[in-house]
Amino acid sequence: MKRSVLVLLALFQFMLIFCPARADVSVSMRLDREEATIADSISMVVSIAGARESDSPPVFKGMEDLDVTQGGTSSRFEVINGQVNSGIDYTFFLQPKKTGTFEIGPVEVTVDGKTYRSNTATLTVVKQPESSGTDRGPLFLTARLSSIKVYVEEQSIYTLKLYHQTRVSNISLDLPEIEHLTFRQLGKPIEYQSFYNGRSYDVVEVRYALIPSEEGICGIEPSRMKMTVAQPMRRSHRGFFDDPFFSFSTGRTMAVISEPLELNVLPLPGKGKPSDFSGLVGNFKINSKLEPNKIKAGESATLTVLVSGSGNVNRIPDLKWPEPDHIKIYADEPVLKVKEDAKGLSGSKTMKWALVPEKEGRYKISPLTLNFFDTKAHRYREIETSRLSFSVLPGEVKQIQASTDYSNGQKIEGHVKKAVKELGHDILPIHTSIKDLGKGSIVRPGGLVFWFVFIGPFFIYAVVFLGLKLGKKSDRSLATLTAKKAAKKFIRKCRQDGLSSSDLALSFRTYLNERFDLSLGSLTSEEAAEILKSEGADLDTARKIQSILKGLEDAVYTGKGQKACALGEGASQLVRQIEKEIR
Amino acid sequence: MKRSICVSIAIFLMVCFLGPDIIALQTSEPEELFFSSNQAYRQGRFQEAIDGYSRLIRSGHKDGNLYYNLGNAYFRLDQLGRAILNYERARLLIPGDADLNFNLSYARDKTHDAVSESQDLVGMTFFWLKDLSLGELLWGFAVLNLLFWTALLIRLFFKFEWTYYACLISMILWIIAGTSFGLKWYQLNTNNRAVILEQEVNILAGPDIRDTLLFKLHAGTIVHYERSEDGWSLVSLPDKRSKNRGWVKAEAVEPVIKETFLNKCIIPSMRNP
Known part of the structure; x- marks a missing residue:
């Protein structure tokens, strides 16, 4: 056992050392939360994928206002579908020195002499919540709105935090149901440690984007969170099973509610409202590009317009493009990507058009415009794409015509395929081949050949099958008849009065010869038993026969062979038994 | 002699x-x-x-x-x-x-009426039926029939593993071919498709010229023929979702197959081609 464990460990070590790690090295960094109080300690994990070690510890940027303490290091090694993935995670704890918003990172890591950079993250540090003067106990729920005054369709972040000092599980949340107010969860709940009123708590934080659809004062009723709170079992003395590993604790269902809040929903101003306003509220930008900007007539260029920003991104309209002269436009299906993170809803919509100019020349693309209500500037804004243009060279057809004139010395560089254009419509001609004029096929349903083809193979099979079966049956019946005859003859012999031992032994030998089609001149008791066993007789029966024959042999070889023996009845019964067993 | x-x-x-x-x-x-x-x-x-x-x-x-x-x-x-x-x-x-x-x-x-024929589950499963004639399916089945019984015959004498698989495969193919042939035969025997012959015909609510006009059909439209009475034929549209049916003058519509299919050796009889 110990040896096998050692072998496994050695194998694992061997894999760690010699298995090629994934060639791509990448560095990423993540914080356990994006907002913390000044008293909190924020966990930061720097993950290096594709390497088992770095040349030096990670180097940070943007840490001037934070104290950094190293938490530990852990290695990862996994083999998935034959692909070896390894990595190392460095954990650090950040302690803010002051309030504010900090851009953390990028983190620089050197692996095999090459420096890799991670992403950056934003951390907002706020003051500690003012003490209410009352101790809120070991378990409570708080709710907060990022903004208490919003416009219709503008999002406000509703943050629920469960502070607990005891272990909780099976957490469920009942959100208030409010008309004209939509809750959209932003990411998964996060867990971290924080301080409240000078006490340390474990915190579960969950965020929702609240999107009002009507103006007015909107009361947000308390949210209710239910959970099972662990209560360790009290024992008179601490025993082996009191170890936390065995989790012998009872749970009590508890519910906590958050404080009620109020949201003031302002209407969108009527002043300056564009006539074609789509209802887009937030902060957006628009970008466009045209590729390539030099093509031949008949070829296509792709115009891409990207509208991105934060707010009600699902209201980004599909932009329409007026078809200019001599350009055919083919619109692609727009692609909407919505991102839900701690900051709220954001996303982008990508729209593409294929522009196919029919004539050569220089074409200008008129800008596309988009209206939205800017919640930061508190006014309507119109954004537009940049002015684009592209050049169209003469098409391939003209080139070919020109190039056919070899006197110009031009060369045909390539052949452009075009879609087949239908110039006329008509039916295809009649069939005139004489072989088409048949009067039917050789085989007709119901004809002799038809039935021969269908029934013939089955009939042949049936005949051969029955023939084989009958043949086997006749062989078997002949053998059965012979066996019956031999047994009858032997039993009749056994019934004779005054049957001597030598006669009985001779009769048995004759029975075996006839029964199994043998030609034995002499027969020992062992041989008889072997024959019977090989033919399928029961082992016990064979032994009994062997013992009777042994008795007969002893009588014959001790000079008592001519004397009448009493074994006939037993022998005849055994032969009947043999006949039953060997069928 | x-x-x-x-x-x-x-x-x-x-x-x-x-x-x-x-x-x-x-x-x-x-x-x-x-x-x-x-x-x-x-x-x-x-x-x-x-x-x-x-x-x-x-x-x-x-x-x-x-x-x-x-x-x-x-x-x-x-x-x-x-x-x-x-x-x-x-x-x-x-x-x-x-x-x-x-x-x-x-x-x-070139037809005027947008009438589509809905495909049933059998037609979708046995998709090859529409591209093969009854004669071709018959021959296919005959060949597979021969193969199947030959494989069984060989298995009587040679009980090897390959003969087992040969029997199994030929049996599967035999069943598919047999089912295809049977289904095609059934389809043809129950085929009640008919074609509107006149340029425009009135479909009425009953077999009488004074009955209500339900809708109009045009030449080349496929309908389902149900029965005839006194020089009138009852037809319905082939789209199963549509419930449209009515009476049309018998000479304005002609079934694709007029009599039992197999009785005429896979050849539909013609009244007035």
Whole structure:
């Protein structure tokens, strides 16, 4: 056992050392939360994928206002579908020195002499919540709105935090149901440690984007969170099973509610409202590009317009493009990507058009415009794409015509395929081949050949099958008849009065010869038993026969062979038994 | 003597049983008629071509190509309904013919009514049925029948693993081919598709000219024929979602298959082609 464990460990070590790690090295960094109080300690994990070690510890940027303490290091090694993935995670704890918003990172890591950079993250540090003067106990729920005054369709972040000092599980949340107010969860709940009123708590934080659809004062009723709170079992003395590993604790269902809040929903101003306003509220930008900007007539260029920003991104309209002269436009299906993170809803919509100019020349693309209500500037804004243009060279057809004139010395560089254009419509001609004029096929349903083809193979099979079966049956019946005859003859012999031992032994030998089609001149008791066993007789029966024959042999070889023996009845019964067993 | 008697009996039996199955004797008359009809078609005498092809069909030369040519001739005479009717009949015999499918598709495009035929589950599962004729399925089944029983016969003597798999595979194919043949036979026997022949026909609520006009159909539209009464035929639209059905004058519509299919050796009978 110990040896096998050692072998496994050695194998694992061997894999760690010699298995090629994934060639791509990448560095990423993540914080356990994006907002913390000044008293909190924020966990930061720097993950290096594709390497088992770095040349030096990670180097940070943007840490001037934070104290950094190293938490530990852990290695990862996994083999998935034959692909070896390894990595190392460095954990650090950040302690803010002051309030504010900090851009953390990028983190620089050197692996095999090459420096890799991670992403950056934003951390907002706020003051500690003012003490209410009352101790809120070991378990409570708080709710907060990022903004208490919003416009219709503008999002406000509703943050629920469960502070607990005891272990909780099976957490469920009942959100208030409010008309004209939509809750959209932003990411998964996060867990971290924080301080409240000078006490340390474990915190579960969950965020929702609240999107009002009507103006007015909107009361947000308390949210209710239910959970099972662990209560360790009290024992008179601490025993082996009191170890936390065995989790012998009872749970009590508890519910906590958050404080009620109020949201003031302002209407969108009527002043300056564009006539074609789509209802887009937030902060957006628009970008466009045209590729390539030099093509031949008949070829296509792709115009891409990207509208991105934060707010009600699902209201980004599909932009329409007026078809200019001599350009055919083919619109692609727009692609909407919505991102839900701690900051709220954001996303982008990508729209593409294929522009196919029919004539050569220089074409200008008129800008596309988009209206939205800017919640930061508190006014309507119109954004537009940049002015684009592209050049169209003469098409391939003209080139070919020109190039056919070899006197110009031009060369045909390539052949452009075009879609087949239908110039006329008509039916295809009649069939005139004489072989088409048949009067039917050789085989007709119901004809002799038809039935021969269908029934013939089955009939042949049936005949051969029955023939084989009958043949086997006749062989078997002949053998059965012979066996019956031999047994009858032997039993009749056994019934004779005054049957001597030598006669009985001779009769048995004759029975075996006839029964199994043998030609034995002499027969020992062992041989008889072997024959019977090989033919399928029961082992016990064979032994009994062997013992009777042994008795007969002893009588014959001790000079008592001519004397009448009493074994006939037993022998005849055994032969009947043999006949039953060997069928 | 005995031998000559045996030979005579064998010849007699062959004449009696195989005689009807052997390809019809090639006589010059049908060939001439076929060629002259083709010639008439090429020279634009389409009615003459129609008469020729129809005579050949009535005389028993029920060939898919004849129906195809007849359809072409009707098409040239702008009789779209009869053209589609004959293309449909040709499709029962030569469903895989590319020319036929092209012409039928083209003729269908020219019809006025947007009536689609819904495909059933059997048709979707046995998708190859529409591209194979009953004769082709019959031959396919015959070959697989021979293969299957031969494989079983071999297995009687050689009980090897390969004979087991050969039996299994040939049995699966045999079942598929047999089911396909049976389904095609059933489809043809229950085929009640009919074609509107006149340019425009009124579909009425009852078999009387004074009955309410329900809707109108145009030449070439496929309908389902249900029954006839006093010179009127009850038809319905093939789209299963549509409940539209009504009575139309019998001469304005003609079923693609008029009598029991197999009784006429896979050849639909014609009333007035």
